[in-house]
Amino acid sequence: MKIIIAGDGKVGATLTRQLTSEGYDVTVIDSKLSPLESSVERYDVISVQGNCASMDILRQAGVRDADLLIAATGADEVNLLCCTTAHAMNPRLHTIARVRNPEYTEQIYKMRETFGLSMLINPENQAATEIDRLLKYPGFLRRDTFAQGRTEIVELRVDAKSKLCDVRLADMQKIIRCKVLVCAVLRGGQAVTPGGDFVLQAGDRLFITALSENLTTLLKNLGILSRQARRVMLCGGGRVSYYLAAKLLKAGIGCVIIDNSAARCKELCTLLPGAEIILGDASDQDLLDSEGLSQCDALVTLTGLDELNMIVSLYGISQGVPQVITKLGHADKGSIVSSLALGSVVCPKELCCSNIVRYVRAMQNQTGAALSVHTIADGQIEAMEFLADENTKYCGVPLKDIRMKSSVRVVSISHGAATEIANGDSVYQQGDTIIVVTNSGVILRQLNDIFA
Template sequence: MRVIIIGAGEVGYHVAKTLCRNNDIFIIEKDEEICNRARELDVQVIKGNGADVKLLKSADIDKAELIVAVTGVDEVNIVACMASKLLNNKVKTVARVSNPDYIDRPVSVRETVGMSAMICPELSLASEIHHILSIPEAINVEHFVGGKIKMMEFKVSDHNPLIGKKLSESNLPECCLMAAIFRGSELMIPHGDDIILNNDRVVLVGKPEAVEDTRRLFDEHRKNSGKIAVVGGGEVGYYLVKLLSERNLKLTLIEMNKRRSEEIAQTLPNVLVLNGDGTDVVFMKEENIGSMDAVVAVTDSDEKNLLCSLLAKRLGAKKVIARADRPDYAELFEIVGVDVAISPIQATVNEVLKFTMGIGIESLVTIEGEKGRIIELTAKQGSKIINKKLKDVHFPRGAIISAIVRGGEVIIPDGSHIILPEDKVVIFTLPSALTAVEELFS
């Protein structure tokens, strides 16, 4: 596809880095230093304002198939998408928007004002962390097909009853499939003879009640007090605490800025708001942060988030979650002891990827950085995979069909099952197998 990306900061750079392997990418950025960084990629860079109609025309907007506006200014992104749509009414447009006056959910469709999708990375990150905190044993939780399919990722710790067992002996509930195993830096799509080891991370997909039933296998028998601390009262921290406040939890928010602390305390009276530094050892001890079920560090500094998370872990917090604005930091955070590290940028990348694939993807989630992807799509009449038994389909080795939803029925498929037109299909795939999956469903 011909894609124009407006803004080459951290979000734009990583979108371009992901797309440039298989697409024709143009970047418009007004900062010379940021332009120079973008030129390291296999892209064409134009220096200037992405909301400038003349500049859009010089980038051949009439030939573009997708516009991704991800500058740090909401209004520039919105105007750039609206202008692009006026110049080329067939182009798809994605705008990054953070102001709650413009958006109240992680992703919103506003075709009437020229945007195929508006995405709020901060809301997406808060929502993802909220899902993880809802299942104490899990390190990742996602929903597909309107909640009919649930995915959970767990870490296999000491004394887990699955350790040393073959997958075929694991006695997982019906309507539940182990879609992947992460072992160190290796990702495996498991088979019946594969043995589960200590420290593996396993991805389970299936009916919500069946996947929920597996939680007992990963329960470390630690009594939860319902105490959660969030460090950082910016957009992410505020959104997250607001979501969590709807549940019966004992919430603490730590924010360095005194005025911001007072604003949040007035808005959320049921939350204990503390004005302090989450990296201050004395302060964290005084506030008994080590007694928390979870500590979530979501300041706008990756370094502070890392230090705060490791300090909380050292003091005794059961689970620590850290925001990592740079996606390549997330894996490093987890290597040094953070339980879960999440980048808000990935949500934007995932949303853009949906528009670059020609098989009508309705949902796309990346697992463990970008090592694996779970996609939800609808099987179309005429595609190569329909009306055949799965055992007769040359499905790529790096992918597995995790679930089929037909009407209200959820099917965990085996080789005898057939995909029919309009079935909702959930697939776990390695990035290397994605093209082969596209070919089967195109």
């Protein structure tokens, strides 16, 4: 499959890395030479320098022979024009555009055919949705939802005071008193698939498969506060803050937004009349204290600087804020981030890239393609959702009797509205939804790829 990526910024570079690792034929377009040279040096790609919305540049990139174009430049208008032009040059081309300005949302959905769009992505809105979900269950560092909301993979950190510290996984059931499956543990920056004799230690990050209905029970029996936030402080007044604040206010949750731009604060006052907008520096300790940081139920750091977000989050944790969520624009700080207690970490570019990769895999194999793809454990593990169809092997056979690839594990099976955490005696039938986890280096384009 031939893919053109227009824009070699953070999203474009992440997509280039992921898609080239899966063997796709990738051509990258950017107006600047420096990022293109870096991509050519690191990956097996073709580069074209120029304006991606130009017919001449698109022609040089081979748009007439391409299967998919992803427009991810920093300008919404350029992305839309790029997709429209490319689709006119190649009507069978699939196109994906990144559009971040909320003013365009309604008209784009109404004019998708006019723009020639197959898919629209908004990293900031996706990040706000993810943060909103985390605020509803303060005990979890991360939540990934499958099977139409019936199953989730949640992340928990084990600290020295945790009920799970020094506990064997085989004995975990006695503490949590609900059925779950620990599908991965991140220890010392390395993801492992644990067995029953695995002993949990302080600092471990657990990735637990559980039915959505059991999440409250899980937190309660671990002694983790799960009361929903009533007042949230947002540091940074960018697009993620806007989308998130709108969701919080709609749910009746009070929010304070701190931003250092007077013009942006005035704009936010107009857009979000129910929010408290503060003009100031989010790194100013006196300002944070005077605005009642220690009395907030949650702190979300959303400035454009990763380092600033980390520092403010660490201060919030030191002041006893029950829930802290940190936005990071760069995901290549894995070992550093995992060693810091930053609360939940959300990366907008990773969220949108996961959705695009799922779309690409579905194009590659329309039958049996993954319904959803989530990357967990600092990118080392993938959790994927499949639908068993008439081509799926071993329907009705217990999992213990099926030879699967060593790196693959079935964690959940949904039979219509009934969902179970998988065990050796579990079976699946045609029409069931199956969730599997695997090392990120193993590519599963369809359900039958899990078998040895």
